[in-house]
Amino acid sequence: MSYLDNVRVFVRVVELGTLSAAGRDQRVTPAVASNRIKELERHLGVRLFNRTTRKLSPTEHGHVFYQGAVKIIEAVNEAESAIADLSGNPKGSLRITAPLGLGRRLIAPGIPEFHDQYPAIEVRLRLTDRNVDLLSEGVDIAFRLGVLEDSNLRMRGILNCERVLCAAPSYLERRGIPATPEALIDDRHDCLLLRYPGSKEYFWMLQTPRGLRKFEIAGPFDSDDGDVLTEWALEGRGIVNKPLFEVKQYINEGRLAVILKETPPPGIQLAAIYPHKRFQDPKVRLMIDFMAERCQQLIGKMLD
Template sequence: MSYIKNLRVFIRVVELGNLSAAGRDQRASPAVASNRIKELEKHLGVRLFNRTTRKLTPTEHGRVFYEGAVKIIEAVEEAEAAITDILQNPKGALRITAPLSLGRTLIGPSIPDFHAKYPDIEVRLRLSDHEVDIMSEGVDVAFKLGILENSNLRMRGIMNCERVICAAPEYLERRGTPQTPDDLINDKHDCLLLRFPGSKEYYWTLQTPEGLRKFEIAGPYDSDDSDVLTQWALSGHGLINKPLFEVKQYINEGKLVPVLTDAPPASIQLAAIYPHKRFLDPKIRLIIDYMADRCHRRINEILKS
């Protein structure tokens, strides 16, 4: 932006013929205005003004550059005006995605209110627990629980989410309550896995006294739908590792019981993932800001319940 500021000062010096007046017009001191002109002259390698004690007059190079500079500033102001209009009246389609449970509990319920606030934005929501290829599938924003692994994307962290391992009381009565993280391995317990082609969740990472440790766990069956895992756990078929906000209601009701509370799972980050170039689209910033606020408020409400 410094180059644009230099151009604005240069244009006003040409039009006013006075460095101090141009500086005041651009809310800059005479010294700052003078430095901006010097930066332009150094960059262009030419002298832009003939200087006298009373007035600055543009050189031939200065007059030619003035015509081009005016066009540049007009184009910038036109572009800025267009963006302002979009921000005030955003339009177009937004393609967003989220995991099934996150989408059903947080993202999906917030869409109608977002649309009411920005009625000219069409929101197309796709829910899937599979890893979505944002670039090839034309996704604008992916809300996910996890880490950014693709360097061609950007991530805005929303909040860290506590996780919990839990099971139904009837399962714990039948199989016993695990006392240490090592009780999860060697087929001592049935761990219910979220698994699909390309899935990374073949292990659980726990916070032990020795630090973070990965435990390769196993179970009699798995699913690519995290809500199915929750239903299996509620039915007494095994242990699940879930974000606390997703199962807090069942814990409050006594339908699920937390275990290994002295060695809890590592927390997971809720984040918005988007392609680099898409962040210039004001709709992207609007949906991320809106959902970040909604998710913060709703998750905190759930955790306080």
Template sequence: MAYLDNIAVFVRVVELGNLSSAGRDMRLSPAVASNRVKELEKHLGVRLFNRTTRQLTPTEQGRVFYEGARKVLEAVAEAEASVADLSGQPRGTIRVTAPLGIGKRLIASGIPEFRDRYPEIEVRLRLSDHEVDMMREGIDVAFKLGILENSSFRMRGIMDCERVLAAAPDYLQRRGEPKTPEALIDERHDCLMLRFPGAREHFWVLQTPEGARKFEVGGPFDSDDGDVITDWALAGRGIVNKPRFEIEPFLRDGRLQVVLPDTPPVPVKLAALYPHKKFQDPKVRLLVDFMASRCQKMIGETLSEQ
């Protein structure tokens, strides 16, 4: 088993580019991760990495070994999943990612209950509004909220979510309420955008009588954290484009009010994405089923509260 563990460390070092990141990912110290790689090199009788002070890059032998090693680990994982499925006792580790907002509100809060049901499954959650490279990061399941494009990953749709434009009453009193989508641009309204390197949301897509239309809105500041944008809207700093369930409490108590209700943003889809090879893994199916049911219940309760 130690040899297989050494292979697993080697694969993560190749994928993440350095020992520290691979060690953190596998809950090992850099020293232990380094020793695992050295043991593997000693066993194979070749050097697997070119080492610099900042990064490890695989040698030609390392690249060749990586391709075979990755397939070995995938085959072992599939075999273990098949046995777990037959025994009814799923075990192992699931790496999960989600955006900050829904991750904190819907996903993270459900993981302890999932763990109580399935004590042999470990869940490692990474929350980020940035786009995560699922293959490079070794992610098993990614919960997404947005206008999802065609993907090479398998998708389990959870629900369609209404979006609204909203602003604080004092902002609308100070700047005036836009009467048409064009007014967002013509009147230079402060539109609060979720942006980060590689982000795709540089415009808002609104439902108009002519169909869905893109509007190149802008504002004096933006953020890569969705909750920060909501806080700015609450502080009267501009108009926000949000899934209704995220800001429903603020709409209900009057701290925010809907803007342009007749031309709302197009809905977004809440979904779980996972690599095709993970479809047969029982622990992945269990987590996706559990979270799908939980998200539907929690969002429904939020929107139906009086």
């Protein structure tokens, strides 16, 4: 086993907390990950982790070694990136994340084509509607719908996406069509909520004659998967707030109807988010350029 591979596994165990998670991240079995940590401990002559049944936490020696190990990995990555940039032959791995709906429709289908163009680049895609911490989870690029809130990250805007409120005709026949945003609350309409652990109090922002306003809506159930909300809306279970490109097909088919057209949600930015140092890596630049062009083309076709 190479010493650098052992260090890489060690860093990911510290960041992810378990051997199994670090093993998946590094594409090795938990047994191999465990052996690499043991080999590293033998080499250093110290214990790097306190071991419990559920999680590994770094010892004092482990904390000290982690600070230096991260710098080692960053230096090697930067050196490899510089060589790849000069040689025109980028290689290595890219860790990418995206929301479920966006990832399934736009990002995942493009990965094989990207790999065909750059066969030496391995792409590791994780789809989740959870707000992934790029720095702590070692992610190179996140494709997201929303705004940048972390000053340690950088954003490249790809496209401003129109959003709509919509519901199935069966729901609107049963519950009535809201005439104003206030009716969502006053008439106690069932709004379908996207939530995940740690999410904030739920509300919708709508554009009104008095400007952008917050409406604290409610509903009988929620999900951390945006596609589940769409399915519930199609079944007539409530009103959903979605990017237009995700529901345009259902609107054209008459399965969903847009409501409150005069007071819609504001558009939402589709963007690539990345740690500021990562953009020096040619793999990151290539992936962002590739997906930006692809997303713009595909969303344009969906909205035709």
